[in-house]
Amino acid sequence: MIFIVKEPMYSTEKPTERALLVGIDRGDAEWPVEESLAELQRLVETDGAEVVGSVSQRLKRANARTFIGSGKVKEVATAVQTLSVDVVIFDDELTPSQQSNLEKEIKGAKIIDRTALILDIFALHATSREGRLQVRLAQSQYLLPRLRGMWSHLASNRMGGGVGSRFGEGESQLEVDRRIVRKRIGQINQELRKVQDERDIQRKARLSSGIYKVAIAGYTNAGKSSLLNALTDAQVLAYDKLFATLDSTTRRFVLPEGRELALSDTVGFIQKLPTTLIEAFKSTLDEIVNANLILHLVDATAQQREAQMLAVTEVLEQIGAHHIPQLLVFNKVDELSAGEKEVLIGRYPQAMLISALTREGIPTLINRIELAANADSRVMNVCLPFSQGALVGLAHERCSVLSESFTEEGTVMQLSVPQVYVSRFLPYQLAQDSA
Template sequence: MSRPARTLYRKPVILLCYVRNHLTFTSLPQEHQPRAKGRRADALMDEDAGWNVFDAERDGEQFDREERAALRRVAGLSTELQDVTEVEYRQLRLERVVLVGVWTSGTAADAENSLSELAALAETAGALVLDGVIQRRDKPDPATYIGSGKAQELRDIVLETGADTVVCDGELSPGQLIHLEDVVKIKVVDRTALILDIFAQHAKSREGKAQVSLAQMQYMLPRLRGWGQSLSRQMGGGGSGSAGGGMATRGPGETKIETDRRRIREKMAKLRREIAEMKTGREVKRGERRRNRVPSVAIAGYTNAGKSSLLNRLTGAGVLVENALFATLDPTVRRAETPSGRVYTLADTVGFVRHLPHHLVEAFRSTMEEVGDADLLLHLVDGSHPQPEAQLAAVREVIREVGAQKVPEIVVINKADIADPLTLQRLLRAEPRAMVVSAHTGQGVEDLLELIDAELPRPEVELKTLLPYTEGALVARVHREGEVLGEEHTAEGTLLTARVHQELAADLRRVSLTPA
């Protein structure tokens, strides 16, 4: 029995804009949308109403029937502008999205905070959030993520809002993406694809771009799809004696999708070789710092916690600071000094996020080695966030994945100027090695510098030596590599009291005018 023909679905006319070095599909200006939405509604009305691919949802015992039967609207997510002067511009450059989340555990506030974070990610990627819904389930539906019935309700919300993209708060399997798109009739992306898109926009260095490209290919490889003739064989593949064989028809016999996969794997292998070569160059620089006995401090934390702002406050580096997620992708290492004059390096690293895609952790592993090789870790947390404890847990999970859990850690609670005092007190009670600062106002920064000075590893040899004035380079080396406790200029030379490492102590004893 032949299947009934499906009504051809015509998508609304779209404009193609070039924004932020990437192509973005956007909807028409406001005055053209009702007609486009009407065509889409007519086409959807002709859709086969009897389509039923998925099994009915299991009647779970964990949730009440009313809770399971409803999509929960999340208020306060819409970023649609009311100012007429800005509406026209943003409608030409932004995708219009509806957010969807599945609430499987925790409280309702936890689920809404997760969707709020997804809204911030979507805005960072250049989208206009129109609406957001949450469904309570014991686990995501294996076919459509939210179940076939709720997918139909989601289609109604899409038609009502005029959205052109659905963003799901989780990583969807290839089958879930395909089936959900079949129902809602617009593009569907998951949280992983959204984060990868943000990384692709913000990567500036050659290594950052290579790492993002590798992660994107790892994500895309199992999600390749072929249609119609794209699945046919190349060059036949039959022998000379076969019925359909002959000259110019024998070949590898690969399908088009197999060829695409092979090319992606070859490109991934090439990117891995390039990243390994870049890793060698960074290891050389770290080795030079270790030879010079320069202590290192790494700043790690949740995305948009204020890491770059703190780096600028401590060193005056002038690194890009932006109120956006993943504004920093390329690690920045700057020279800094403690209040006692000790020199150390301060590294700003890529921000972490809940459910950071595994592909990204693997691709950015070489970059995150700055954290593993540090002598001290400043774990920055946003004190004004609704769930700072969840941020701490998410960052520590990634730190464990990159093998940096043994690095001494100081929890730095940032944004004290706008944080709730009760939240700050709760964090200070929960974290014994924590302090409160504001990178924006400078509050607590002096205390942080003193704590860094106390926590950095100190040279193991303490000595008092008199150096001739001809050894000015050696005196400068003591200032650079050691800790000067006292310095006095006498008639014979420079009298130094300092803590230095073993190698430098031997050089000082060799030229000293008095016994050490």
């Protein structure tokens, strides 16, 4: 059965593209097909099109030839006509042959898949040079095995615009051939390396400074940018769209006792995140991989909260960040009732409940970050001679100052010193420590 969201409408305004969604119901209780299609609808809307209907079919696994069964394909083909559909969007990545078979059988509409849609949104939101290069790399890698199938698709896109049309922007049809795409991948990789070399310099500087790095990771729309803004004066764009953030932003964050940390916000994760994107965004994701602590931020109000958490855990594993200490943080609790909060605490006693909007729970979160940051520290009693002004500065900026007094010999301090700095303070250690 086809679930119709909107009847065809006739108006004089420039038409928004009309999309029909198609998914498979695999009987997955964690991530039911309705939820997956609802998320796909949000993706479509983020990309600027309108969903006019959705179709799902109960299948154990996808049909190798046409993803859905042949009867269902006919149903979709009819719906394309009756609902004036411009684009049919499949909720899973189609194989190149499934795509070309579907294109033959469903006339009058573009056929794209979730991956192409996500890549398109990334293209729309990429602002930095690195972001744009990474998106182009992912698009080219996606395009390469599909070149034959994409020929007509690209040609019609270029004329029609709309969903999926930011593929190969500015390219002439002739250029779309395997050799050229491969060459382009090579060039993008080269350019990316240059951009990333510069970034590496900054990152290495942070690394060698021994500064403690905290990364905010989580599902798209969890409120990562809002949290960065709440903790620092980052003023990162935060809005109710999927994949608002593509580039990572790192800001200085000063703990109440004076120690400085680096706090990063980065690209959000999603179910079925295309592997081409994960590979292309490796350097952006390195912000997470190189962190000392990950704040796993969860939208506590999300229908599919648990499934979203699982998706995030899986991506963290995929990028090799699963061994990094994590704090589980539920955001948007301003929208939960007292009862709902209790259920959440009962289920995740180790988690923190916050609201980036009302700042509820933020002080507790800062305390927990501080505790984690101090976990690799050692308490030292030192007397820093007045000639060692720089070391006094280091103590204030990178260590926790537990006590401080001034004597004739110098500044006597009790410090919680991160391991990386211990050797710097050793020469000035007071006798009581060596006991």
